[in-house]
Amino acid sequence: KKPNEPPLVFHWFPIIGSTITYGMDPPRFFKENREKYGDCFTFILLGKKTTVYVGPKGNDFILNGKIRDVNAEEIYTVLTTPVFGKDVVYDCPNSKLMEQKKFMKIALTTDAFRQYVPIISDEVTNYLKRSADFKGKSGIVDIPPKMAQITIFTASHALQGKEIRDKFDETLADLYHDLDMGFSPINFMLHWAPLPWNNRRDYAQRTVAKIYMDTIKERRARGETGAQDIMWHLMNSTYKGDVPVPDHEVAHMMIALLMAGQHSSSSTSSWIMLRLASRPDIMEDLYNEQVKALGADLPPLTYEDLAKLPLHAAIVKETLRLHAPIHSIMRAVKTPMPVPGTKYVIPTDHVLLAAPGVSATDECYFPQPELWEPRRWEKDSPLAPTIIRNVPAEEDDEKIDYGYGLVSKGANSPYLPFGAGRHRCIGEQFANVQLQTITAIIVRNFKFRNVDGSDKVIGTDYASLFSRPLEPAKIYWERRE
């Protein structure tokens, strides 16, 4: 170990290093090594020196790193470009990504959400009516595959438009599956390997992109201006210098948004259902919150209704605190980076890894951190986030504009499931609308509990790109009369 580098995690073998212990359970790996080495330490991930820096200071160091010091696209492009397609997101200069995020964000407006809530409600209601797994009065169901179906229908219809959503009933579903096979950490690590599924992924990418480009041509021919969905906005956006967005870039951004929305929401909605099954009392409280706020006849849900359902919002917030789909955020180091307050200088042959989930489960910020308690987010809850150095976890947050609107630097926040800084998520509001609406409709139809009646919750599968529940994850459901 060199004197001015962070401590190196002990490992037996070169190349493999700590890949397996990290890959099997990243949160446990971070916690154990934080206790041994402190907030900043280096481990070997498939031969690559990977420096972890956790806690609010680590989150700030990595997520608010200067563009000349840290680089996301170098790390992510091998994973995302074969799946999304060329010239978008991580296959273009960061300045172009910032413009693309501006275009996407313009489409995700309150007006759009007003349209999305009825769309999402109807998709969930229809799915529950049609699904063979929810026939009769009660039963046992493996919930993650059902939530994957519900999210693909709701995300594709809301974000991509009706014509794309209807294609998911036939060809698009299989193509999406082949595309999805390429979205795995193996590709992340061994992108150069001629893995068999990568041919299917490449064929699927070209075919899906063509479906989008044909839809774009149809809409342009029809002079379509009705649906204010994302495709319409991207088709009518121009880069600085009034350069229109080429059709293939619109198609590739649509694939990127579909993948983002699908994986994050499918994982999170599965965890929400599993947590509700472990706490049937909270599921009852959600039902009563709706009856109290909207009336016992439970009229069709509107976007404005969501603001009257704070417990529904807290369910999503608390689930993301314990089950953030992205457990590791990576950056390449472009210039040697001195770590403030230490003698460490991170060299350019290291990769930086931020793990915001570590502070979200740190007892010094969240009392009883492993307890899933949505009410901890209410103002005067005894479990509320500890005020950090007189900076409340939520407010008083420094904001900065990277070209797609003001985003919080989140420098002091122990809770960053959507990241922070230049690469921060632009899908947070959509995700909240989608997840709260799905939860509200499910709560209206069913009561859940664990098959064994316990308050336990299943373990996490970290082997895929987005952490998600181990499968099968069965719950007992009962139709609410």
Ligand code: HEM
């Ligand atoms: C529960 C849902 C979601 C979670 C937890 C989540 C989380 C994140 C995180 C942690 C990042 C930062 C990645 C990094 O810094 O490397 C991010 C970025 C991003 N997310 Fe999300 N996301 C969610 C939903 C969505 C949705 C629904 C969309 C699109 C509609 C979306 C689009 C994006 C985009 C475009 C970026 C920017 C990437 C960059 O600038 O490098 N996300 N998200």
Ligand SMILES: N#Cc1ccc(COc2ccc(/C=C/c3ccc(C(F)(F)[C@](O)(Cn4cnnn4)c4ccc(F)cc4F)nc3)cc2)cc1
């Ligand atoms: N042995 C072994 C062994 C070793 C290691 C492991 C596990 O190791 C790791 C390490 C790192 C990671 C990182 C996750 C990661 C990063 C980027 C992205 C993304 F870019 F794709 C995304 O941010 C996703 N996103 C954003 N918002 N919603 N979705 C995105 C951005 C913009 C966009 F438009 C579309 C997008 F969808 N996705 C996921 C995951 C697993 C397992 C086994």
